[in-house]
Structure formats: structure tokens, C-alpha cells
Amino acid sequence: MEAPRDLAFEAWTKPEHLSKWWGPQGFTSTFQKFELQPGGTWEFVMHSPDGVDFPNTNVFDEIVQPERIVFRHTVFPHFVAKATFEEINGQTKLTYRTVFEETEAVFEKVKTYAAPGAEQTLDRLEELLAQLVNRTSGHSQQ
Known part of the structure; x- marks a missing residue:
């Protein structure tokens, strides 16, 4: 990611x-609770472009600024997610991994939307970081 590690971590926290x-292209989110600490809860509703709401609850297991965030998605589909942030020459290498706790048959269905959704979500993160970098470096057009 073409952003400093501190800024990338800030975009997550x-x-x-x-x-x-957060969420695939066209989705919006309404946050109800965001307690950024181990054991803290992140509750939100993702709103799809076609009007379907998807309630989500995550519990933070680990927050190590600016290195990693680990959380558990406690509603279906159940998974543990880990985001690590590595600074390389003033930019950030982000590694995002999820381990699903569902059965293999259920996971086969989940991955048809989870993998593309995660890719779109990270694309949206890159777009936001580009805006934030522009804003902080004084390159924005006014």
C-alpha cells in the first residue's frame, strides 16, 4: 500500500x-459500537446496494499498534481475522488472513462471496489511503 504504516493502521482503527x-463495492456501514481494545466489541450493520442489511459482531483479541489487529467474527460466517502491517521503504505491506470455523461444505458456499468481497474491501482501503496521503502531503487540489 502506498501509505505509511501508521496511516494504514489508523485507517483500520x-x-x-x-x-x-469496510465492505464490498457499493456497501455502506453503520457502526453501533467500536471498542478498540482486547475483548472490545465492534458491532455494525453492512448495507448492501440492494437494501439488504447484514448485522456483524466482531470481538478484538489483539491490538498491537501499528503492527497487527486480530479479531473474531462472532456471527455467521464465523472466522478469526488477522491484519499485519509491515513498513517497507515508507510504504505498508498489509497481510490480511481469515481462518473460517465453518464446515468444509458451508465454507465452499461462503467463499464464493467472501473472497471477492474481501478483495473489493481492500481495494476500497487503497482508495481511501490514496485520499488520506494526498490530504496529509498537501497535494490535494483546492
């Missing part, structure tokens, strides 16, 4: 940034 990019 500040609700005003996270709400702008």
Missing part, C-alpha cells in the same frame, strides 16, 4: 476511516 471502506 478509527471509525471515521474504517466506516468509509
